[in-house]
Amino acid sequence: MTARSAPERRVAVVTGATGGMGRVIALELARSGMHVITVARDPRRAASLRDQIDREVGTGRLDVVPGDLSRRDGVIDAAAAVLARHSAVHVLVNNAGAHFSEHQLSPDGVERHIAVDYLAAYGLTLHLREALERGRARVVNVVSDALRDTRQVKLLGRPRPATVSTDGLDDLGQLNPADGFVPFQAYARAKLLTVMAGYDLARTLQDHGVTVNAVHPGIAATNIIDDLVPPALRPFRGLIRRYMLTPEEGASAALRLATDPALAGVTSRYFLRDVDTRTPPVSYDAIAQRQLRATSDRYFLPGRPR
């Protein structure tokens, strides 16, 4: 039997594939027969991913689009590069994510968690929309259960969900301000926005056969964890890592949403690994979702009448 030629392969776009769980997701999707595209800001880490896919799956199975997803132009240019090569996209895994222990602004003046952990996923989905519709794609947003509980140490007390003020949704600059900045809460708020926008996108795209779901992968031993472990526990990082999921175990939750035939047509859900779970009430508020969409569209499509 001859291998299918590249243009016939189903296409998966996976962000954050140069490390951690994204690397496993990209590798496994390639292994399943898909052509994988990733967006990478570090050429050396991208080359290492390519070597692994070449070696373990076969050559010509990965395209790397250079880009920094914290930048608006990085997101727009990455989508354009995908569309230049492929008219249809069948899977989009918005997996890239980061945690910043200090308040920082992106080059576009947006707090960095908002830029990387929310806007990158929203912008790629927005700009790839027609290709996603042609592919009747599954969009999987990798978020974090921090959105349901922002406590890093959960020994006592009740969960403290991430918050977002509906008054602030018309100005991205008001999200995660420097005043009162708490890193883990800022990270969780950006993930909450991803879930919230995902519910809205799922509704919009449903008639076109596109599904949009979000998943918490579990606590996995990856690079992001080094920054997420509270300072008091950092000396025990090595020991703590041993009790975490491996990147392979963590990646399986997003892979299931991207590929499991049993989940065909399932949309607008949040999964705590494989458990369908409710998110904070504000995420279901249709008026807040519309406001968030308008603000995010203005960021990515300035000047477009709406």
Ligand SMILES: NC(=O)c1ccc[n+]([C@@H]2O[C@H](COP(=O)([O-])OP(=O)(O)OC[C@H]3O[C@@H](n4cnc5c(N)ncnc54)[C@H](OP(=O)(O)O)[C@@H]3O)[C@@H](O)[C@H]2O)c1
């Ligand atoms: N690990 C956990 O316990 C855990 C728990 C809940 C949710 N998550 C979520 O799972 C996802 C995957 O994280 P991970 O644990 O696998 O962490 P990781 O090993 O740190 O991987 C993060 C990936 O995102 C990429 N990335 C970050 N900022 C980027 C930017 N500006 N432009 C382009 N790519 C960027 C990184 O690229 P570089 O290689 O260039 O750094 C890397 O490939 C994230 O969304 C994270 O929030 C993780």
